[in-house]
Amino acid sequence: MNYGAHSGPSPSPSPSPSLSAGPSPSLSAGPSPSLSAGPSPSLSPRPAASGFEPPPYPYDRLAGLRMAAGRHPGGMVDLSIGTPCDPPPGVAIAAMERSRTARGYPASAGSDEYRGAAAGWLERRFGIAIPPGNVAACVGTKELVAGTPWLLRLRSPERDTVLYPAVAYPTYALGAILAGCRPVGVPEAPDGGMDLSAISDEDAARALVLWVNSPSNPTGALSDLEAAGSWGRANGVPVLSDECYVEFTWERWPPETILQHGVEGVLAVHSLSKRSNMAGLRAGFYAGDPELVRYLSEVRKHAGLMVPGPVQAAGAAALGDDEHVAEQRRRYRDRLDRLAGLLRFAGLDARVPAGGFYLWIAAPKWAADRAVAEGRSGGWVLAEALAEAAGMLGSPGELYGDAGAGFVRLAMVQPEHRMDLLESRLVGLGEGSLAAPLPATRQAG
Numbered sequence: 001m002n003y004g005a006h007s008g009p010s011p012s013p014s015p016s017p018s019l020s021a022g023p024s025p026s027l028s029a030g031p032s033p034s035l036s037a038g039p040s041p042s043l044s045p046r047p048a049a050s051g052f053e054p055p056p057y058p059y060d061r062l063a064g065l066r067m068a069a070g071r072h073p074g075g076m077v078d079l080s081i082g083t084p085c086d087p088p089p090g091v092a093i094a095a096m097e098r099s100r101t102a103r104g105y106p107a108s109a110g111s112d113e114y115r116g117a118a119a120g121w122l123e124r125r126f127g128i129a130i131p132p133g134n135v136a137a138c139v140g141t142k143e144l145v146a147g148t149p150w151l152l153r154l155r156s157p158e159r160d161t162v163l164y165p166a167v168a169y170p171t172y173a174l175g176a177i178l179a180g181c182r183p184v185g186v187p188e189a190p191d192g193g194m195d196l197s198a199i200s201d202e203d204a205a206r207a208l209v210l211w212v213n214s215p216s217n218p219t220g221a222l223s224d225l226e227a228a229g230s231w232g233r234a235n236g237v238p239v240l241s242d243e244c245y246v247e248f249t250w251e252r253w254p255p256e257t258i259l260q261h262g263v264e265g266v267l268a269v270h271s272l273s274k275r276s277n278m279a280g281l282r283a284g285f286y287a288g289d290p291e292l293v294r295y296l297s298e299v300r301k302h303a304g305l306m307v308p309g310p311v312q313a314a315g316a317a318a319l320g321d322d323e324h325v326a327e328q329r330r331r332y333r334d335r336l337d338r339l340a341g342l343l344r345f346a347g348l349d350a351r352v353p354a355g356g357f358y359l360w361i362a363a364p365k366w367a368a369d370r371a372v373a374e375g376r377s378g379g380w381v382l383a384e385a386l387a388e389a390a391g392m393l394g395s396p397g398e399l400y401g402d403a404g405a406g407f408v409r410l411a412m413v414q415p416e417h418r419m420d421l422l423e424s425r426l427v428g429l430g431e432g433s434l435a436a437p438l439p440a441t442r443q444a445g
């Protein structure tokens with residue numbers, strides 16, 4: 001089967017009426033600069049750019065909430081971004097220090113050691129044998145998520161659509177926009193996964209890729225990965241399964257990878273950022289369909305995408321060690337249980353998710369009503385109340401898609417002494433305090 005490589009019907013250029021296609025800004029190049037010497041720039045105004053303008057970075061929108069939360073004695077407790085606060089494993093740091101790889105260029109697809117360690121972890125964690133040649137490195141997975149539509153489009157220029165969960169990590173949609181493609185969100189199924197039956201035939205025919213994310217950021221839901229892989233194979237669309245939270249699966253153990261249901265037409269995407277607290281080092285990998293791995297790793301080599309050698313050494317050591325992951329699981333699970341309990345005490349509907357390290361909290365009725373009256377989202381109103389009442393910074397759910405607008409996401413990325421501070425604030429507010437509007441809620445953003 002040919003996964004989108006110059007196959008399938010030629011789509012019409014008209015925008016699809018289906019699902020929730022986001023804004024698709026024009027990416028046409030702006031005016032070409034003249035090579036002849038023109039008037040001095042200081043004398044003539046710069047021509048207005050008519051090409052792509054990046055949208056605001058989601059977390060830059062939180063400045064007002066940040067200020068409100070920061071007014072608390074003891075400061076803000078920042079649960080907005082999923083950036084780990086716990087240390088990377090000692091074995092990884094030691095391996096980086098020992099590595100003698102800094103002077104030469106690293107292999108773009110990853111060293112034999114790195115690819116072998118990734119394959120070894122896939123075997124230990126999921127019981128699947130993937131040859132190391134069908135594994136390749138990426139510079140953290142965000143760049144892979146953002147860049148893959150562009151690279152897939154180079155070989156399938158007649159396809160122009162990126163499918164992804166409608167409530168999701170924002171980079172799936174941004175990757176589409178950066179490639180000049182249409183981002184099309186697939187609605188949630190009642191069980192929290194994606195409703196694949198909602199994808200129209202036209203969108204399927206135009207799709208370059210279907211992204212799956214299980215456990216999901218932000219909802220924590222687990223997806224039916226077997227169904228996603230089958231859908232991709234039936235429609236000739238590569239399925240990329242972002243599994244970066246898989247070690248923090250709570251509802252089922254051992255956890256699942258899409259590769260367990262066959263590698264044809266699919267890639268599993270994994271990151272060292274969450275598993276091993278190495279977000280600052282930038283290391284991840286993708287594995288699966290040999291032809292997809294070959295194509296992506298070849299074109300990424302031309303583009304100069306390389307994980308630094310010492311980071312590959314650290315990554316290989318981290319992938320070879322499971323003990324630190326067990327400890328990290330305990331930390332996240334303790335924080336999830338603790339904060340969910342405190343928020344329930346405060347009157348919110350907080351539940352430990354099926355996976356991941358985020359609480360995904362529905363706005364209570366008073367916040368939803370206020371949102372309607374003020375033309376804002378319920379999640380934003382709740383985030384404002386959490387910032388003002390408890391100095392807690394969360395992310396309003398609208399950052400993850402319109403369908404998430406009634407929620408707030410809280411990341412369990414603060415150490416225990418900051419969780420203690422939150423506990424004293426929430427207990428101080430009193431039982432049920434957030435089930436009704438707070439007396440003097442100011443608008444924070």
Ligand SMILES: Cc1ncc(COP(=O)(O)O)c(C=O)c1O
Nearest residue numbers: 082140141142169217271273284
């Ligand atoms: C769902 C998901 N995918 C990918 C990433 C990117 O992680 P990294 O680039 O650190 O590997 C994140 C980061 O938060 C994420 O939540």
